[in-house]
Amino acid sequence: MKKRGIGYGCIIFPLGLGLGRTDTAAATLEMGEDGTVTILSGCADIGQGSTEVIALIAAEELGILPEDVRVFTADTAITPYAGVTSASRQTYVTGNAVKEAAAQIKESLRQGAAELLNVNPDDITFNKRIVYCEGKKTSLTIAEVARYCRSKGKQFISLGWFDATTSGIDPDTSQGEAFYGYTFATQAAEVEVDTDTGEVTVLRVVAAHDVGKAINPLAIEGQIEGGVVMGLGYTLMEEVILDHGKPLTPTLSEYLLPTAKDVPTITSLIVEEEDPTGPFGAKGVAEPPNVATAPAIINAIYNAVGIRITELPVTPEKLRRLLKEKGY
Structure with a gap:
């Protein structure tokens, strides 16, 4: 039956690692004159797709396309520490580090674009390799802004760092932040x-x-x-x-x-x-x-x-x- x-x-x-254990990650990001980005990260991709996630996060933050991003990972000679690939942590911890690194470059680009377009930096928008200001007909490509920033000595390389370490649990009260x-x-x-x-x-x-x-x-x-x-x-x-x-x-x-x-x-x-x-x-x-x-x-x-x-x-x-x- x-x-x-x-x-x-x-x-x-x-x-994450939780329970008060150190849980950090770092990533470096550099934007070239052509608007492409190179990321160095110690995050080891063992099949879960973290390398692509890193590229997608950077592209989203900078307003470029994923194919504009190159990612080099898990080379102890050149990549900054990103912690273990375990505990379902890499998207969160390394992802935040990459987003922070990209945000630093984005701020530099924003200032450069504002100078080129003669507008307020807060009005600048990045989308699919285009930099523009709402209500203004003129727009720029990311590559044009990147070249300008590099020529003016503005920041084009950055280090992102994220610390997800929790306080842990007090053994006497069983209170605290476990994860x-x-x-x-x-x-x-x-x-x-x-x-x-x-x-x-x-x-x-x-x-x-x-x-x-x-x-x-x-x-x-x-x-x-x-x-x-x-x-x-x-x-x-x-x-x-x-x-x-x-x-x-x-x-x-x-x-x-x-x-x-x-x-x-x-x-x-x-x-x-x-x-x-x-x-x-x-x-x-x-x-x-x-x-x-x-x-x-x-x-x-x-x-x-x-x-x-x-x-x-x-x-x-x-x-x-x-x-x-x-x-x-």
């Missing part, structure tokens, strides 16, 4: 349980994640989908088995991972509740997508057959034994 169920998993996930921010998520899973074999098939997952502000929506969607699949493997099949310290699942022949055939229909819902301290309101979204999947699936199993799972992974053998105990 096959029975279906639906379950939900809701999480609150802390961002600089939190992200929230809810996932719903629909499963089918074969009561004869104990096999669980995940049919569909809907994952709603608060990302603050989506700097790169397509990458976030991919991150959510990848996290769901990772969470599915953790829930149903990945298992390290030890015999007196000797691993019995040392290869992918025994330690099973999800394949394309195991991936359910995944609907990613991006929720934007902007964090006022993040770069353009952004928060991290790296780890949270794989956290809510397990509770959603085991709650769906409970909804289907009335069995509360307390040990992962939910292999067919384990579930069949529990089903037998319940009288299936």
Whole structure:
């Protein structure tokens, strides 16, 4: 017999190193005479897309296009320290450092453009490589303003620094600032349980994640989908088995991972509740997508057959034994 169920998993996930540990990042930015930008950052991109996020943040702040930005990362000989690529922190911490560096150059450009256009600096607008003043017909390109600024000795290189270190928790009162921010998520899973074999098939997952502000929506969607699949493997099949310290699942022949055939229909819902301290309101979204999947699936199993799972992974053998105990 096959029975279906639906379950939900809701999480609150802390961002950054937190707990009073030092959490900083720096980035340098230089604008050339052609209006292009070079960024140096110690942020290591290990597949999560932080290099593109850095470029997008700088481009947005300076009013240029992403293709105008070159990013060099994770070279200890030339790039400033940006901390570890973990704790879902790089978009927030390094992103803020890059935004700060870009803002310094932007202020220099603003002053130069105001001199060229003979207007108030506060009236200057930057958009898609064009610098202009509302109500004034004349406009300039970023390249024209950059050349002028360099010729007049105005600032064209900057260092951005951001410190996200929290105060930590007082061990006596349990009060304080544990983390600089939190992200929230809810996932719903629909499963089918074969009561004869104990096999669980995940049919569909809907994952709603608060990302603050989506700097790169397509990458976030991919991150959510990848996290769901990772969470599915953790829930149903990945298992390290030890015999007196000797691993019995040392290869992918025994330690099973999800394949394309195991991936359910995944609907990613991006929720934007902007964090006022993040770069353009952004928060991290790296780890949270794989956290809510397990509770959603085991709650769906409970909804289907009335069995509360307390040990992962939910292999067919384990579930069949529990089903037998319940009288299936």
